[in-house]
Amino acid sequence: MATLLDSLGPRAALVEIGRDFHARGWMSGTAGNLSVRADTGHFWITASGKPKGRLDEDDFLLVRATDGVVVEKCRATDSPSAETAIHATLYRLFPDAGAALHGHSVDAVLAATQAKAGSTGLRLPSIEMIKGFDLWLQSPKVDLALFENRLDVASIAADIEKRFRKKAPPLTALLIRAHGATVWGRSLQEAYNRFECLEFILAVTARQRSRKR
Numbered sequence: 001m002a003t004l005l006d007s008l009g010p011r012a013a014l015v016e017i018g019r020d021f022h023a024r025g026w027m028s029g030t031a032g033n034l035s036v037r038a039d040t041g042h043f044w045i046t047a048s049g050k051p052k053g054r055l056d057e058d059d060f061l062l063v064r065a066t067d068g069v070v071v072e073k074c075r076a077t078d079s080p081s082a083e084t085a086i087h088a089t090l091y092r093l094f095p096d097a098g099a100a101l102h103g104h105s106v107d108a109v110l111a112a113t114q115a116k117a118g119s120t121g122l123r124l125p126s127i128e129m130i131k132g133f134d135l136w137l138q139s140p141k142v143d144l145a146l147f148e149n150r151l152d153v154a155s156i157a158a159d160i161e162k163r164f165r166k167k168a169p170p171l172t173a174l175l176i177r178a179h180g181a182t183v184w185g186r187s188l189q190e191a192y193n194r195f196e197c198l199e200f201i202l203a204v205t206a207r208q209r210s211r212k213r
Contacts, residue, residue, distance in 0.1 A: 120163070
């Protein structure tokens with residue numbers, strides 16, 4: 001039986017996720033991007049500058065994964081976010097990825113400050129919620145892939161592609177320092193569940209730092 005999100009149309013499901021994430025403080029203002037694979041070569045993604053708490057099904061662009069070119073839009077004035085390059089990279093690298101969700105949360109920003117300057121990973125606490133990523137280990141030692149934030153988002157996407165082509169990350173997730181997390185999954189429901197799990201883990205990480213002060 002299809003779960004709720006996967007039983008909706010792809011853009012309708014993204015609308016629901018946008019409203020939910022906005023209400024939880026993970027997509028303030030127009031921040032963040034939501035995408036879902038339309039077919040093997042294309043994906044739907046939120047257009048630039050859209051308040052995520054007020055999305056409708058026309059607020060999306062159909063993008064070609066191979067080069068990030070927009071092939072369909074519902075409103076002539078809509079344009080793609082620079083972060084579309086990151087989504088396109090993930091769909092190229094991981095053929096089983098069916099959806100990718102990117103948010104900007106306070107906990108994600110605070111947690112990233114625990115990693116040393118220049119570090120490429122953030123060690124996550126060994127807590128039960130790690131199992132949300134299908135990691136069934138006792139006291140797992142897992143590093144969340146960490147990337148430096150840059151104004152040129154295409155360069156971030158290039159860094160992601162270079163690193164992940166060499167070795168797939170232990171989690172279907174990454175964190176950009178002073179920016180936010182991106183999570184992908186085989187379906188919209190899986191991506192949503194894993195994003196929620198990661199935000200829980202990052203909240204614990206952020207609070208651990210505050211207790212040490």
